[in-house]
Amino acid sequence: RKEVEQDPGPFNVPEGATVAFNCTYSNSASQSFFWYRQDCRKEPKLLMSVYSSGNEDGRFTAQLNRASQYISLLIRDSKLSDSATYLCVVNRGGSYIPTFGRGTSLIVHP
Amino acid sequence: GAVVSQHPSWVICKSGTSVKIECRSLDFQATTMFWYRQFPKQSLMLMATSNEGSKATYEQGVEKDKFLINHASLTLSTLTVTSAHPEDSSFYICSPVATDTGELFFGEGSRLTVL
Numbered sequence: 001r002k003e004v005e006q007d008p009g010p011f012n013v014p015e016g017a018t019v020a021f022n023c024t025y026s027n028s029a030s031q032s033f034f035w036y037r038q039d040c041r042k043e044p045k046l047l048m049s050v051y052s053s054g055n056e057d058g059r060f061t062a063q064l065n066r067a068s069q070y071i072s073l074l075i076r077d078s079k080l081s082d083s084a085t086y087l088c089v090v091n092r093g094g095s096y097i098p099t100f101g102r103g104t105s106l107i108v109h110p
Numbered sequence: 111g112a113v114v115s116q117h118p119s120w121v122i123c124k125s126g127t128s129v130k131i132e133c134r135s136l137d138f139q140a141t142t143m144f145w146y147r148q149f150p151k152q153s154l155m156l157m158a159t160s161n162e163g164s165k166a167t168y169e170q171g172v173e174k175d176k177f178l179i180n181h182a183s184l185t186l187s188t189l190t191v192t193s194a195h196p197e198d199s200s201f202y203i204c205s206p207v208a209t210d211t212g213e214l215f216f217g218e219g220s221r222l223t224v225l
Contacts, residue, residue: 096142
């Protein structure tokens with residue numbers, strides 16, 4: 001089983017839609033979780049950290065379920081500019097080394 | 111905000127040559143640097159973790175003699191792909207960790223094409 005798994009998509013949604021991505025991780029000792037955004041041929045950029053209680057940043061909501069070992073990202077009111085690949089990042093259990101999922105591709109169309 | 115400078119952004123080289131990629135943290139110090147490689151439609155794969163002043167720790171399957179990492183200062187790390195071959199063509203990204211905050215940053219990546 002891969003350390004971090006994501007559905008690669010693509011998710012193809014109209015503007016204004018709500019879309020959710022999930023990510024599962026294998027190491028129960030992992031303590032830090034993040035969502036990054038990567039545009040084509042660019043470096044990843046931090047979108048948000050994921051906290052145990054769940055957290056929201058504008059249209060973006062992140063959730064963590066430790067029991068089931070998954071994290072989620074919800075995007076409300078999708079914009080064209082949200083089109084990108086969303087990377088789930090989990091720190092390797094017991095360390096600070098980040099492990100990346102392969103990313104979920106989102107395409108928002110008019 | 112913090113800035114990471116990675117260059118070259120693009121490099122095309124002949125098979126058998128060596129290519130050096132530099133990564134600089136411009137306004138913060140980074141004791142730790144991660145080097146990643148990303149093939150098309152794949153995730154970032156950690157190649158090695160380097161700490162300033164010590165030898166890098168390589169991930170399983172990554173040849174340390176082929177991918178030479180030097181992290182001689184708190185603001186500069188280099189990755190040298192020695193005797194590059196077409197299968198080394200990839201997107202290489204450095205990721206320094208800010209010493210004071212632990213925050214992770216990324217270079218803009220270097221796209222290597224080996225002919």
